[in-house]
Amino acid sequence: MSPLTTGLLIFVVTTAVLATGMPIAFALGSVALGFMIAVDGWNSVHFVAETFFSGLNDFTLVSLPMFIIMGAAVASSRAGSDLYEALARWLHRVPGSLVISNIGACALFAALTGSSPATCAAIGKMGIPEMRRRGYDADLATGAIAAGGTLGILIPPSITMILYGIASETSIGRLFIAGIIPGLLLTALFMAWALFLSWKRGNKLIDKDRVYSMKEKLELLPKLLPFLAVIVGVIYALYGGIATPSEAAGVGAMLCLVMVVLIYRLWKVADLWRILRDGLRESGMLMLIIGASILFGYMMSSLQVTQAVASSIGDLQVNRWWIMLAINVLLLVAGCFLPPAAIILMTTPILMPILNAAHFDPIWFGVILTINMELGLITPPVGLNLFVINGITPDVRLGTILKGSFPFMMCMVLAILILCVFPELATWLPSKVMGK
Template structure:
């Protein structure tokens, strides 16, 4: 059978299996095993365990559970509420300060936790009721938090970027730096839209209900927040300074986050600490299981010459490089509607990266564009994980209202991709400045 035709059958089978509700990793293993057994013979299945475990035989993977523990330790405390409270106190005199506080808290908490759902939950529990109390539209209140939560997979340290680096053999440090300015760009676009939507809705109650905080009240909350921010800055400084690898850097960062959670928030009970370790283990195993299964899936595609044929076919298309990038973005956008970011990256990035670099695009710039597409998926149906998190913490706001309120932020993300296409230096300038130009374009 022609490899392209076979690839179409593989794609259809994969979608049907995953849509059936089977876990992503299990679905990838079932699909890969079935097609290898059919076209290469049952004897070829002996190779699959080796491919699965060899995919996990990577020192860089040690950074994933460590960063997950960092996020879990922070998410298990009141750090999100305190971060929100600190920004709200300092920005209370700024017009639209509450919206800016919420989005700023989302950006900072996303950097600390690296988790989009955790960011939505931690900041949304405080921010959404307060914005509604002050008369902000429900769509702005819910949509801004849902969109702000997506920043967790872009702003460093990001587990998603680590997975991309491992899947494509690119520098994780450069990937982290590449996400900084685009992350700030998204925060700025979110703030601009939120302020405009608030003004357009005629919201005028904020000034009437705004509380004026004393200087002592402003400084009172900072000692509970600044230590966690200091850890993140220290981790990034050590990483970019060439002192240690991501895996070596993440380990002390995770330990310090757990210790600060214990000391600052008095998380002394064994049950609380066990909960952090349990949740971290569950999430880490899920990610690593997907990574191993994706390795088997990629081996199947390569063994049946599907990957090579798709790459050759795309490369032979008589279209411009930007038309090609438009097609790739459309594919990533649709994939992000149905699959989690880690699965999309592991399945698509190894295939797409050679095509992208051959067309003259920077691999780190592409990582940012890919991640923003995955962010759109987090606030778009049918999966749209952040939408359901917001609906869970504010059940009196209908899912339709949350979805409609999120649409403008989706457009902000699309605009960010357009801006990155026009000014790719937003993603490449900082990595080149800190770490020097990439050798050989990578």
């Protein structure tokens, strides 16, 4: 059997196993082990434990649980509600101000937590009922939060970019800083669409007679500025060469824990236990997926599948942008069925040789891949953000949420096209800050 035929068989079997609902780590591990035994016999079992644990023997992985705890601490507090309320007061006189405030709150909260579902839940619980109460249509209200929540995996610090950096062996610091301008671009596109649709539907100024005093606008800032200062400090420590990602993440996690205790009075043992429990659960899940994906990648490489795919695509006499289009379609389809962590860890070992052969910048592609993962979060049948929003507003049909999300999906596609035409939007800032 040729390596390409073997690769196709692996793809079919992996898809079938994942469709059974088996946990991703166990699915990848069992498929890898099964093909290794089928091709190389039982002697290949000797390499399983060594390969699995050597994949986790990376000091960079320490940053994962630290950033997760950092996000869990902020998500457990009222920081999301306070952030939304503060922006709503400052942007009160802007047409469509409430939708724009919610998208802005999503972008800032995303930078604090790095989690799309957490961003949707924290901002949506307060923002969606308030938007609907003030006359905004249900599709716009829910779609804006579902899409805004996806910014959690693009604006740094981003768990998705950490996973891609580990899988592709690229600088996590460069990936973080590469996501800043595209993150702001995507936020601006979301806001522009929200402003246009609000204006078109007549939601120009709601509660026109309401005036917020300067005191009311400033009173929430003392609660929010310390958290934003932590994000700025973590990013400065990373890009200023002061600390490694793991060290900066550790300090950021500790500071966020201290601040939720001091600012939001989450000092009870039960509150702290919930934060640490959730952080441990998500970290353990990601570590298992990473270990299993390393084993899966080892199996693909040892069977020459990765090399054969890269060689075949490299031999194609087509423009490299057709290759990029095919990769984007692959990622979009995969995003409809699998979570971002699984897609990144499964596909990156296969895609990196192809990208190198086609002379695509891996840092730039990290941003493109992340936006594709964002699309998957609001694309059925497994669009996680859609179900989070549906849980917050059970009286709104899933079809209505999807209808409201669709224009924001088009904004993401437009952002990908803009980055393809102007790749410097992702590559200029990392080169400027960290050198060539």
